[in-house]
Amino acid sequence: MRVLIVEDERFLAEALQTALRREAIAADIALDGDEALRRIRVTDYDTVVLDRDVPGTHGDEIAAILAREHPAVRILMLTAAARLSDKVGGFELGADDYLTKPFALEELIVRLRSLARRPPAIAPPVMEFADLQVDPFRREAYRAGRYLKLTRKQFAVLDLLIRADGGVVSAETMLAKVWDENADPFSSAPRVTMSTLRRALGPPDLIVTVTGVGYRLGLPEDDDGG
Structure with a gap:
């Protein structure tokens, strides 16, 4: 599995990258939305872990572009907002899953594994x-x-x-x-x-x-x- 972490807090982004690598999940980092779009255009990612409020191109626009141009890529959206309306809005933009900050690294990994079980082409769990x-x-x-x-x-x-x-x-x-x-x-x-x-x-x-x-x-x- 290859994952792109779109997160402007460098310490958090690097901590996530380290945790995923320990689980044999290849992970790249984009610290702003513009860099994220550049990476998405040239790399075949399975999942994008997307902070909704990143500088440059906003996370909502990135989600919309992914849903429109890269429908096979899963989106795990991150946000500091816990309101139901924010979560609903994220799913409407094309997010496949949602995590509210702060969150446990173990939960992020489990959610990524779960998303990997739901590829666009339907496959049996085993x-x-x-x-x-x-x-x-x-x-x-x-x-x-x-x-x-x-x-x-x-x-x-x-x-x-x-x-x-x-x-x-x-x-x-x-x-x-x-x-x-x-x-x-x-x-x-x-x-x-x-x-x-x-x-x-x-x-x-x-x-x-x-x-x-x-x-x-x-x-x-x-x-x-x-």
Whole structure:
């Protein structure tokens, strides 16, 4: 999952970014509305955590632009106002969820996980491939009924692969979605994480290496020779 935090209070924005990274959620920061729009135009975000009252382009306008031009992006709106009318107004602008300041970091993370369960294309809460089952909300994975003890990064990569529905996921995409914009593009992290994930999943191998392109889930007979 990749998240954009739109928040003009730098300390809060950086605290949120740190908390999300600990949960293997890639997070970028925009300190004003204009910067947020620039980032949204060039980066494929899954969710925008949007402070309603940011300088530059107002949060309400950003929400309206997202709803109109990027309908697949979820909006978790933040505000210091607790009035029901403010919340209703936020939802009418296209927000998918709402948090009133101050809030607990744990609640923000749970709400982001919940939003991830409701992608535009309807998907079952528990995703399956062969004898593999992945529950993105509970952060649990099973292979032939066996619970898989995965690190946060391993789970995030597996979640990305199973959501691709057999499509190839490039190392660049993994860096963008599982790590963040500060990740070294020459980093071996995706390859190392993929290797440890393969061991955790056990045989037969369900991860196919597509040489020079990336990785996908597939049965052993589907191996592309990587």
